[in-house]
Amino acid sequence: MATYSAGYLKRLLAAVERFEGLFGRWTETQVESDHIQSRGVFPTVRARDGQDRATIRGLELDVAEAAGAAARAVTVTGAQIAVAGIGVLDPIENWSLMSxxxxxxxxxxxxxxxxxxxxxxxxxxxxxxxASESATPGFAPSELHEVIWTAAAAHWTTHQYRVAVREASEALTVHWKACLGRNDVSDTSFWQQTLSEGEPEPGKPKLAWPGPAEDQTVKSMRGGLAPLAGALNNLATGLNLTVRNVSTHTRDELTEQEGMERLAAYSYFARLLDQCEIRRAEKPEDT
Structure with a gap:
């Protein structure tokens, strides 16, 4: 069973409470009915006479935004409703269907x-x-890097661990491609170019570990360690070969433990990338 930290659950609770408040304000502008009154044919809400349409539309946008954040809580708590002939649905996410x-x-x-x-x-x-007071430290997937957990969460909570890992790995690449404007290149080439040594070229920015290139990570070791900047490229390649490609091109399901280990590896990689500097080629001066 998935484990969530108290902090994450409290954020979900706050999202639900915000949704309730905005939903209540919106329903004040509506006339409510139920399935019997609507006879299963008509909407179960309609705008009250004399209500300003622009105000209603603004409230609907606010409720829609809040529902997007609160819907995750329905999945986490398993509070969906079974609808005859349709299946299991989330009333919060699908609140607008009442109209x-x-x-x-x-x-x-x-x-x-x-x-x-x-x-x-x-x-x-x-x-x-x-549980947090226990002597044995726990592991909460929801505390992973935001990009990783956001992509993995929906699949993780339904125990699709392989798909969760695949989506998380691809999401990180999509995230950095968007940040650097590099949708013109394949995933593998993107990381090779973005984390390679050398100066950036026009249209091909690089991510580089901050600090002088000659700095050694550990000076006390014989010869020192290579700068972390050079190791990032190898880390990206290793993760893609051993995690992303395997989860994408096979159908072998992962256990929860195996999934957690792979997500944690990508989360650590994502946090390292966050510390990097974006270096772009200098624009030539006008002559």
Missing amino acids: SPKALFTPQEVRTTAARVRGRLSTMIDEAEA
Whole structure:
């Protein structure tokens, strides 16, 4: 079973509470009904007469944003609702369907789900805080680097550990390609060019470990260690060959332990990259 830190669960709880507040403000502008009143054909909400449409649209955008953050809590707590003929759905994520014909949810069902999620999160927070007092340190995947965990979370919580690792590894490459504007190159070539030695070329910025290139990492060892800048390229290559490629091109499922170890390796790599400097080629002076 996935383990979450108390801090992460508290952030989810805050997201749910924010959603509840904004959802409540929005429903004040609506006339509510239920499945019986709507006869399963009509929406379960409609705008009250005299309400300003621009105000309603603004509130709907606020609720949509809050729902995006709060929906993760529904997955974590397992508070989805089974809808006949449709399957298992998250009422918070799909709150806007109430305004559509044949509405799948009612406002009360959305409120009930949010309350259920809050209750379960409170219990999980108590359990996480109690566990943190144990002498044996725990491992919380949610505390991994943000890029890694954001990509992995949805698959991790459904025990698809191989897919979670694959998505996390690809997300890191996508993240840095976007940061450096390098969508013109394959993933392998991107890391080889971005972490290679030498000066950046126009349109090909590099990530480099900060500090003078001649600095040694450990001076007390014979000859010292190579600068970390040179090792990053090897680390990227090693992770891609032993983790990313394997998780992408095979269907062998990973255990939770194996998945955690691989995500942790990518998380450490991601944090090292965050410490690097982005170096770009100097623009030639106008002549």
